Every structure is written in C-alpha cells, then in structure tokens.
Amino acid sequence: MMLSGAEIVVRCLQEEKVEYVFGYPGGAVLFLYDELFKQDQIRHVLVRHEQAAVHAADGYARSTEKVGVALVTSGPGATNAVTGIATAYCDSIPVVIISGQVPTAAIGQDAFQEVDTVGITRPCVKHNFLVKRVEDIAPTIKKAFYLAASGRPGPVLVDIPKDITAAKCEFDYPKSISMRSYNPVSKGHQGQIKKAVQLLMEAKRPMIYAGGGVVLGNAAEPLTKLAKLLGFPITTTLMGLGGFPASERQYLGMPGMHGTFEANMSMHFCDVLLAVGSRFDDRVIGNPAHFAEEPRKIIHIDIDPSSISKRVKVDVPIVGNVAEVLEEMIRAVEASTRRPEEDTLATWWKQVDEWRRRDCLKFKHDGDIIKPQFVVQKLWEVTNGDAFVTSDVGQHQMWAAQYYRFDKPRRWLNSGGLGTMGVGLPYAMGAQLAHPGSPVACVTGEASIQMCIQELSTCKQFRLPIKIVNLNNRYLGMVRQWQQIFHGGRYSESYMDSLPDFAKLAEAYGHVGLRVDKAGDVEDALREAFQRKNDLVFLDFQVDPTENVYPMVQGGKGLTEMILSAEDL
Amino acid sequence: MRHVISLLIENESGALSRVSGLFSARGYNIESLTVAPTEDPSLSRMTIVTTGSDEIVEQITKQLNKLVDVVKVVDISESAHIERELLLVKVRATGKDREEIKRTSDIFRGHIIDVTDASYVIELTGTQNKLDSFLGALDASLILETVRSGICGIGRGDRVLKV
Ligand SMILES: Cc1cc2nc3c(=O)[nH]c(=O)nc-3n(C[C@H](O)[C@H](O)[C@H](O)COP(=O)(O)OP(=O)(O)OC[C@H]3O[C@@H](n4cnc5c(N)ncnc54)[C@H](O)[C@@H]3O)c2cc1C
Ligand SMILES: Cc1ncc(C[n+]2csc(CCOP(=O)(O)OP(=O)(O)O)c2C)c(N)n1
Ligand SMILES: [Mg+2]
Numbered sequence: 001m002m003l004s005g006a007e008i009v010v011r012c013l014q015e016e017k018v019e020y021v022f023g024y025p026g027g028a029v030l031f032l033y034d035e036l037f038k039q040d041q042i043r044h045v046l047v048r049h050e051q052a053a054v055h056a057a058d059g060y061a062r063s064t065e066k067v068g069v070a071l072v073t074s075g076p077g078a079t080n081a082v083t084g085i086a087t088a089y090c091d092s093i094p095v096v097i098i099s100g101q102v103p104t105a106a107i108g109q110d111a112f113q114e115v116d117t118v119g120i121t122r123p124c125v126k127h128n129f130l131v132k133r134v135e136d137i138a139p140t141i142k143k144a145f146y147l148a149a150s151g152r153p154g155p156v157l158v159d160i161p162k163d164i165t166a167a168k169c170e171f172d173y174p175k176s177i178s179m180r181s182y183n184p185v186s187k188g189h190q191g192q193i194k195k196a197v198q199l200l201m202e203a204k205r206p207m208i209y210a211g212g213g214v215v216l217g218n219a220a221e222p223l224t225k226l227a228k229l230l231g232f233p234i235t236t237t238l239m240g241l242g243g244f245p246a247s248e249r250q251y252l253g254m255p256g257m258h259g260t261f262e263a264n265m266s267m268h269f270c271d272v273l274l275a276v277g278s279r280f281d282d283r284v285i286g287n288p289a290h291f292a293e294e295p296r297k298i299i300h301i302d303i304d305p306s307s308i309s310k311r312v313k314v315d316v317p318i319v320g321n322v323a324e325v326l327e328e329m330i331r332a333v334e335a336s337t338r339r340p341e342e343d344t345l346a347t348w349w350k351q352v353d354e355w356r357r358r359d360c361l362k363f364k365h366d367g368d369i370i371k372p373q374f375v376v377q378k379l380w381e382v383t384n385g386d387a388f389v390t391s392d393v394g395q396h397q398m399w400a401a402q403y404y405r406f407d408k409p410r411r412w413l414n415s416g417g418l419g420t421m422g423v424g425l426p427y428a429m430g431a432q433l434a435h436p437g438s439p440v441a442c443v444t445g446e447a448s449i450q451m452c453i454q455e456l457s458t459c460k461q462f463r464l465p466i467k468i469v470n471l472n473n474r475y476l477g478m479v480r481q482w483q484q485i486f487h488g489g490r491y492s493e494s495y496m497d498s499l500p501d502f503a504k505l506a507e508a509y510g511h512v513g514l515r516v517d518k519a520g521d522v523e524d525a526l527r528e529a530f531q532r533k534n535d536l537v538f539l540d541f542q543v544d545p546t547e548n549v550y551p552m553v554q555g556g557k558g559l560t561e562m563i564l565s566a567e568d569l
Numbered sequence: 570m571r572h573v574i575s576l577l578i579e580n581e582s583g584a585l586s587r588v589s590g591l592f593s594a595r596g597y598n599i600e601s602l603t604v605a606p607t608e609d610p611s612l613s614r615m616t617i618v619t620t621g622s623d624e625i626v627e628q629i630t631k632q633l634n635k636l637v638d639v640v641k642v643v644d645i646s647e648s649a650h651i652e653r654e655l656l657l658v659k660v661r662a663t664g665k666d667r668e669e670i671k672r673t674s675d676i677f678r679g680h681i682i683d684v685t686d687a688s689y690v691i692e693l694t695g696t697q698n699k700l701d702s703f704l705g706a707l708d709a710s711l712i713l714e715t716v717r718s719g720i721c722g723i724g725r726g727d728r729v730l731k732v
Binding site for chain 1: 627637638
C-alpha cells in the first residue's frame with residue numbers, strides 16, 4: 001500500500017515503540033501533525049517553546065534507557081531547538097529530532113521560514129540528515145534511532161521537506177541496519193583488560209573515577225560489583241552520580257571544581273586511577289599540568305577513542321562498552337588468585353579517611369535563615385533518597401549534586417557539559433511522563449527557572465505533579481560567587497531585581513504555590529508538597545543570598561588547591 | 570609536524586562540510602584538502618595535509634573516524650608514500666622569454682598546454698617542493714596566474730586504502 005511521507009514518519013515512530021513525542025507544530029510539519037491526530041499509539045506533548053521540546057525529550061531519555069523524540073517546524077522551530085540539541089550533544093544523550101523543512105523546490109530560495117537546519121545543527125549533533133526522497137524516510141529514521149542510541153549516544157536530526165511528507169511510496173520498515181562507515185566497538189581488547197587487572201592488583205593507592213558513561217551504558221551494576229570486589233575508594237563525576245551508590249562507605253562523593261576534599265585528594269595522590277566512562281573534563285581535573293605532576297598509572301575505559309588521551313595521557317586505554325568491559329574485568333578478578341594487598345590498601349584507606357574527616361560539606365546553620373544546602377538535605381530525607389531529581393545550572397545545581405545522595409543511576413538529570421540554564425523543568429516533565437507516580441523534584445534557582453517558566457502551562461495540561469524546589473537567593477548566585485572571588489566583589493548584573501511572586505505565578509498557571517521563609521518550615525513544606533500526589537507544587541524557598549558553594553577549585557588551579565570555606569577566602 | 574591524511578567518506582551532500590567544519594570548529598590546521606569520487610561512485614576520497622603535534626594529529630584522526638560518514642582514515646605520512654600536486658601556471662611569454670620559459674618547463678618536465686602569441690599555460694605535477702622550485706625558477710614578473718590542486722597522496726607498495 002502506498003503511504004504518504006507523513007504517514008511513514010508516524011509508522012516509523014510506532015515501529016520504534018515511541019511513547020511520547022515532544023513538539024510544536026507549524027507550516028512545514030502540518031502533514032505530520034495531521035497523521036499524529038489520526039492515531040493514538042504515540043502521545044504528543046505540546047510544549048510552549050521548542051527548546052523545551054528537546055530538553056523534555058532529552059530528560060525522558062536520561063531517566064529511561066530509551067531514545068527521546070522531538071518534533072519541530074522549519075525556520076524558527078528548528079533554531080529554537082538548537083540549545084536543546086547542543087545540550088543533549090554535550091552530555092551524549094540519545095535524542096531523535098525531526099524538523100520540518102520548506103518544500104524541496106524552495107530550498108535555497110530564501111523561502112518563508114527557511115533556514116539551513118542541517119548546516120546550523122551540524123556541529124552539535126552526532127549526525128544529521130536531509131531527506132530528499134520519500135523512499136528514504138524509513139531507512140533514514142531507522143538509521144537515526146540506531147545512531148542515537150548506539151556507541152557513544154547523541155542527538156540525531158532528520159530534516160524533512162514538506163513536499164516529501166506529502167509524496168507517497170510503499171512503506172517497509174527495515175528490520176536492521178548496517179552501515180559500512182559506522183561500527184562502534186563494544187568488546188574491550190583482552191590483552192588490555194589483562195594489563196589493567198594486573199595494574200589494579202599491584203596498586204598501592206588505587207582509585208576509581210566513574211562518569212556519565214556508566215549511566216549511559218547501564219553499567220551501574222557491574223561497576224558496583226567490581227568496586228566492591230576490589231574494595232577501592234570511588235568517586236563519580238557530576239554526570240556519573242548514582243552510577244555507584246552514594247550511601248556506600250567506599251564512595252567519596254564527586255570530584256572536581258566543587259568536588260569533595262577526599263575525592264580530589266584521592267584523585268590526585270592515587271598511584272593507579274581506573275577511569276570508567278569519564279572524560280577528564282577541565283571541571284574535574286583542574287589544571288592538567290598540575291594533575292600530571294603526581295605520577296600515576298591511568299586505565300581508561302571509554303567507547304569513544306577520541307575521549308582517551310585527549311586531555312591526559314593514558315597508560316592502559318580500553319576502547320569498549322563499559323558494561324561489557326567491566327564484566328570481563330570482574331571475571332578476570334574472580335578467576336585470579338591475586339588480590340590487592342590488604343595492609344597496603346588499609347594504609348591507603350587510613351589516609352583517605354583522614355581526608356574524609358575534614359567533613360568538607362559541613363555548613364553552619366542556625367536561626368531562621370534558610371541555608372540552601374539544608375533544603376536539599378531535607379529533600380533527600382523527605383523523599384527517602386529515591387526521587388528523580390533534575391536541576392538547572394548554578395549554585396543550586398552543585399548543592400543538589402553534593403547533598404542529595406543518589407543510590408541509583410538515571411535519578412539525577414542535569415546539564416553538565418553545556419551547562420544550560422532552563423533545563424530543569426523540561427527535564428522534570430520528561431522524567432515524570434516516563435515515571436508516572438514516582439516523585440520528581442526540580443531543584444532550581446530563581447534565574448534558571450525563568451528560562452523555561454512557560455512550561456508550567458504544559459505541566460498543567462498534562463497533569464504533571466512535579467515538585468519545584470526553587471532555591472531563591474535573588475542572585476545569579478554562581479555568577480555572584482565568581483564576582484566575589486575573582487572580580488573584587490563587583491556584582492555586575494548578577495542581582496535579580498523585580499522577581500515575580502513565584503507562588504502566585506504558579507497559581508496563575510493553575511498549580512499550587514508555597515513561599516517558605518524560615519528554616520523551621522522547610523521540612524513541613526516539603527512533606528506537604530510530596531503529599532499532594534496530583535499537584536505540581538512550586539516551593540519558593542527564600543534562602544541565604546550570600547551562601548557560596550564549597551569546596552571550590554578555581555579555574556587554572558590544581559585539584560588539591562581547594563578553597564574549603566569562606567574562611568579560606 | 571606535517572601529516573598527510575587520506576580518508577574515504579560516503580559520497581553524500583554535505584560530506585565535505587562535515588570534514589571542513591570539524592577542522593575549523595576544533596581549531597586544527599588545514600594546509601590543503603582535495604576531494605573527488607573514487608572508482609566506486611558512492612565513496613569520495615580526500616587527502617588532507619595538516620600540521621600539529623603528535624597529540625593533535627592523533628585527535629584529528631580520531632575525530633575524523635568519529636564522523637558517521639567516514640569509512641576509513643589513514644595517516645599515510647606515517648610510512649612510505651607518494652604525494653603529487655598539479656600546478657597550472659599562466660606566464661607572459663613574448664620575445665626571447667618564450668624560449669627561456671620553454672627550456673625551464675622542459676627541465677621540470679612540465680607541459681605547455683595552451684599557447685597564444687603572448688602567453689603560455691604550463692602544466693606540472695610533482696611534489697609540493699618541486700612545484701615550489703619550478704615557480705622559483707620562473708621570472709616572477711612573468712607569472713600572470715597560478716592555480717594548484719592541493720596534494721593527492723597514496724601509500725607505497727602493498728598498502729591499500731579501500732573498503
Ligand atoms: C556549574 C557547573 C559546575 C560543574 N562542576 C563540576 C564538578 O565539580 N565536578 C564534576 O565532575 N563535574 C562538574 N561539572 C560537569 C562538567 O562540566 C562535565 O560535564 C562532567 O564532569 C563530565 O562528566 P564525565 O567525565 O562523566 O563525562 P560525560 O560527559 O558524561 O561523558 C561520558 C563519557 O563516557 C563515554 N561513554 C558513553 N557511553 C559509554 C559506554 N556505553 N561505554 C563506555 N563509555 C561510554 C563517552 O564517550 C564519554 O567519554 C560542572 C558543570 C557545571 C555546569
Ligand atoms: C543559558 C545560560 N545563560 C547563562 C549562563 C551562565 N550562568 C551560569 S550559572 C548562572 C546563574 C544562575 O542563577 P540561578 O538560576 O538563580 O542559580 P543560583 O546560582 O543562584 O543557584 C548563570 C547566569 C548559563 N549557564 N546558561
Ligand atoms: Mg539564584
């Protein structure tokens with residue numbers, strides 16, 4: 001039977017078992033919307049801004065093991081989506097974006113709502129396609145899903161001119177796809193794995209440094225098993241939180257710019273570092289020259305060869321899928337009669353525990369004034385550490401990462417690589433739709449939340465009972481912190497004047513709004529919010545505007561050169 | 570260090586911009602880039618001449634490999650290989666210069682492929698160095714126009730870059 005291009009697109013999405021499409025209609029995608037209208041297998045979520053469509057699809061993907069899908073129109077629809085696409089790209093999130101394009105004959109004519117979407121998005125997608133024939137739609141969409149989810153995941157965009165969605169052809173969805181130009185490695189090299197295990201067994205001061213690759217590769221289980229088998233200290237990056245249970249004794253917290261004292265000291269002074277799906281980001285290792293001063297052997301497992309030896313020279317590179325490589329390593333460790341030397345390891349742990357005793361995350365709080373850290377601690381208690389937590393970008397993001405202790409992967413959703421303010425609420429939408437009935441909290445700031453505030457309307461339409469935890473410090477806090485420390489306290493444009501009354505604003509959208517001014521009311525407010533199972537509750541916490549995020553490694557400084565508290569300034 | 574990278578890429582529209590975009594976005598040098606379809610018209614072959622430290626060139630090859638359309642990447646300058654470039658040069662050729670230019674061209678094994686009463690177009694292939702020295706040997710005031718193709722490269726002996 002002959003189907004139109006638009007019908008074919010929808011059939012392809014159905015074949016891919018897509019539950020939700022996050023999108024926004026317009027001229028170039030009218031045929032597609034017409035076909036969505038005629039079916040009820042896929043639900044379309046009408047966002048209020050295309051940026052949020054991609055963020056929500058991205059949040060859906062982060063909180064599940066599935067590919068998120070967004071649909072936007074040509075021109076401004078596509079350009080609005082770019083921030084969302086770049087955000088997903090920087091954190092390697094599998095998203096398929098379908099964009100409408102002007103009719104084939106109009107391309108290049110400066111047509112109405114024409115932009116070169118493939119050109120604009122090229123540097124921030126894993127791959128993209130312009131479909132030129134209706135026959136190419138099905139194989140292209142098949143490829144798009146395959147590319148997005150396999151190897152190092154990432155966003156893939158499919159641009160479809162309007163006339164192609166109207167043209168007809170036979171529909172046949174390919175069962176499988178093979179591309180001669182794309183064959184991601186999954187099994188690690190046996191010899192390298194053997195070398196790695198040997199190094200680990202001989203280590204005197206071993207350390208595991210796991211990242212987003214563990215979450216993306218669904219490898220929390222083998223990682224936890226291997227780490228326990230070895231008994232080594234372990235840290236997880238901002239993107240790897242939940243990849244190893246935070247409540248385990250072996251866990252040292254996050255490393256890096258706002259990492260814990262113990263994680264950073266152990267990263268720096270270890271003699272063997274096992275990096276698992278982490279990419280030695282500048283926010284993690286600080287100044288690479290300073291990091292290189294201390295001799296250590298590095299084993300690096302990553303599916304993307306270009307992540308290896310990019311910023312730090314690696315001694316044992318292992319290219320492969322984390323889960324498979326870790327399983328191999330577990331087998332090798334179990335088969336071996338050798339174990340790390342107990343006394344040596346105990347001496348190392350003594351040192352690590354001494355660092356840990358600095359208790360670098362302690363904070364002073366007394367009286368009525370609400371400390372932001374305290375709110376996150378209470379959020380963790382009230383939700384039994386078992387909520388999906390999204391955040392935006394700024395101080396609140398760091399406090400959420402430091403004080404909410406994640407025991408499971410895919411519970412923590414934030415923009416690490418691009419650091420995009422505005423992701424918090426759409427991420428929460430994606431997570432809540434994927435996990436109806438589970439608690440979802442969006443820890444945000446009064447500035448970030450305003451970057452996608454319009455989505456409160458979407459939340460109402462789709463009855464998403466998200467709890468917004470606004471750590472309202474009346475400042476672009478992270479900017480203010482840098483200005484305080486590096487720019488002589490000249491707070492240029494970092495104060496937010498004329499803020500709305502967020503509680504009333506939430507009410508205007510049909511939600512529940514609560515303003516909390518006193519520390520003593522924090523817990524009750526949180527409990528009340530989570531008891532309201534069917535309501536979105538906007539909790540506007542008036543927090544200490546002067547609080548800073550510690551520890552802090554200044555840009556250009558070494559990992560061990562941390563500012564631990566205001567007294568160090 | 571100078572490196573010559575050969576790659577095979579799916580012959581799709583936009584393939585070239587994926588490669589050139591990668592170089593500009595990551596701040597890598599391109600000295601020259603040549604591209605044309607291969608005997609299999611679904612594939613294009615590129616030769617890219619670049620410079621950079623070992624670490625940078627390692628990243629360049631990894632990043633090129635990462636492009637979804639790229640089928641194969643080889644740094645052919647890592648072992649014995651041949652490089653050739655084509656030069657077309659238009660020179661003013663009048664009076665006694667005509668003989669002199671013809672002689673120089675012969676020495677370099679060039680061919681005069683267009684003749685008017687006032688000019689020649691000379692075609693010359695060879696390594697970058699050879700073309701440079703040929704241009705050096707010509708009287709600069711006589712050169713009207715030059716065009717160079719950029720380098721094509723191929724490995725010596727048994728080494729073959731093919732799908
Ligand atoms: C305000 C702010 C402050 C920040 N401060 C910090 C900080 O203090 N500490 C910190 O850690 N981060 C911090 N970040 C985040 C930082 O910018 C980086 O995003 C983050 O450190 C990168 O995490 P990652 O190394 O785990 O890599 P990711 O970006 O998560 O990359 C994952 C890696 O795993 C690989 N991979 C993916 N899938 C697989 C698989 N299946 N098998 C094998 N490998 C795979 C990928 O190729 C990639 O190399 C901050 C961000 C912001 C916005
Ligand atoms: C889209 C975007 N613009 C600008 C920035 C730079 N930036 C990083 S944090 C920050 C302040 C965020 O303020 P707020 O949301 O109130 O969080 P706080 O730091 O106060 O907790 C800014 C402006 C960014 N990350 N993203
Ligand atoms: Mg703020």
